[in-house]
Amino acid sequence: MTFKDKIKFVRQNMKKNRMRIFMTVLATAMASAFLIVLASVGFGLHDTLLKDIMEQDTINEISIYGYENEAEYREINDQDISYFETLDNVRSVTRRNYLAQAIHYQINGFELSNEYSESQFVHFPSEQKAGMTLAEGDYPSKANEVVVGYHFVDQLLPTGLDPEEVYDEQGNRNAGTLFTEDIIGQTLSFEIEKYDEDDNVETKAFEVVVVGVTEEPSREWAVDTTIYMSELFQQEIEAFTEARNGNPYAFEVTDQEAERTYEIVKIYTHSLQQVEDLTTHLSEENYYAYSVANEIRQINMLFSIAKAGLIFIGTIAVLIASIGIFNTMTMAVTERAPDIGIMKAIGANPKTIKQIFLLESTYIGMIGALIGTAISYLISFAVNLGIPLILEAVFDDQLPEGLKFSSIPWSLVAIAITICLVVTIISGSRPAKKATQIDVLKAMRRDI
């Protein structure tokens, strides 16, 4: 019997009991739609999260937190930096240190306390190569020139202002408290302290000029209030404090601490793949290397588990639907026993009989799975459209853009159809086997 004839035969048989077949297909479709929609939430949220990560500026960067082997732990030093710069695919290696004192800045009648701002010593050429861009002005060319973060100006308050008066009742800044002049060319004055063993303090006044403002960070919520100082200026401060990074307690510094090390070291590559490879490589060389590649790997693992769990729950629904298929096929075999008997009598091979019934249950499963897939695309679409509206109405809050609750990739469709087919074939196999065992003589006597 040719495959085409088998299909034709199966379709004719299915037409004999449309209602029963329809209900069985419906149950299968609902089960597979349940499976797909359930798992699609895992896929959707995973996609959203990954997309979010991919949009970060940090996608091509690796943070290095130090070096540790069996013998020692140490911070990253100039030798390490030079080594990183020799590695393949490295675009830039940035290194920064914090100014190790709480500074109070004065700027043209305004002030800034260090609580709201960080002062960092940076290596501008590598920062530039790594992608630091300026919204205004230029990079420093002299020791006493600095670049400030995009939000730096917002942190400035008139000198001596009562903190109560900064905001009005609505929580907006009072107009008079804003620094409205051009920040470029302004002079920041501050004092650096230095203590001796007896707690005697010596102070020295410094002045720096703002020559540039960094670009606004690409993520809406990120705030950059940093004051970026050059390495030349770092040397001036260190000349006074006689300790690294303006540490005011020079007398406490050990030999080891006296070496030039960097607190914030980042390696920039060209692609996420390179980030992944390099992170692995550096970890193997005993550096503490962290990048989004690690994060992505963890997220992927977490979501793989979540997706597997959701698919498992969905599969239970398909298994329940398969009881219906089993039932339908058992009834079909019983009803058609006389016909099967005749077919066997005139020479139908038991294998053919089995294939016909397996084909019928597969057909039901297949149609069910396809209808289920179509339904789940509709539900998924509705969910992605509806849930944000509901959430926004309930919580009165704007949801992040591009948030997707449900996503149905082809792989999920393939998984669902495969599960459906496997389950239906299994549930159809017993009735099919029963069909092959029908006794010709009993069937022809019509007493089955």
Added chain:
Amino acid sequence: MITVKNLSHHFEMGKKGQKTILPVLHDINFSVEAGEVVAIIGRSGSGKSTLLNLISGFIRPVSGQIIINHTEVSTFTEAQFADFRLDQLGFIFQNFQLIPSMTAYQNVELPLILKGMPEKDRQALTKQTLARVGLGQFHNHYPSELSGGQQQRVSIARALVLNPPLILADEPTGSLDSETEASLLDFIKQLNQELGITFLIITHDKEVAKIGNRTIELQDGKLIEGGQLS
């Protein structure tokens, strides 16, 4: 065409533990030559149908050999026997055994479908065979829309369509009136003469048995008269 050697059969009945054995056939030996029409006659319950069912492979003998067309069939697996039936045997049953949900055409076409013949070839052959049994006008009739004689002709067409060398018939006229019976017997005779098909026909009716070139009689499971006696 058929050789039956030392064929014995019994049925086991009852539940386990208290089984009773019902002997049906005792050491049957006979043979049928190609081109013959042989009638097996005997009273109801003498084991005729059992003998034919053994030859057809619907049941398996307790002991003995059956050779059809030079092939030892008694050792076949179920699947082998099915293929053999499709290739070599045609069947005519007392109550026709047509599939009620299929038209006359579809019933006759069924063996060709099982054989895996392409649709184009099937059409010509099915039409031709239905015409041969005189039912050229009844393609689209369902069995319930045909008389007993017409139904039996459809079943003969189904038996003929793959052109088997041997046709087995169990009480082929059992459900027909005497007039229809006569024309059916004539038709069988005609098929035997024109196509050279060998027939093994079972009947309890001495009149019907006259169609045979030769008659074999079964009495209580033993061959007592006919061509070759055991």
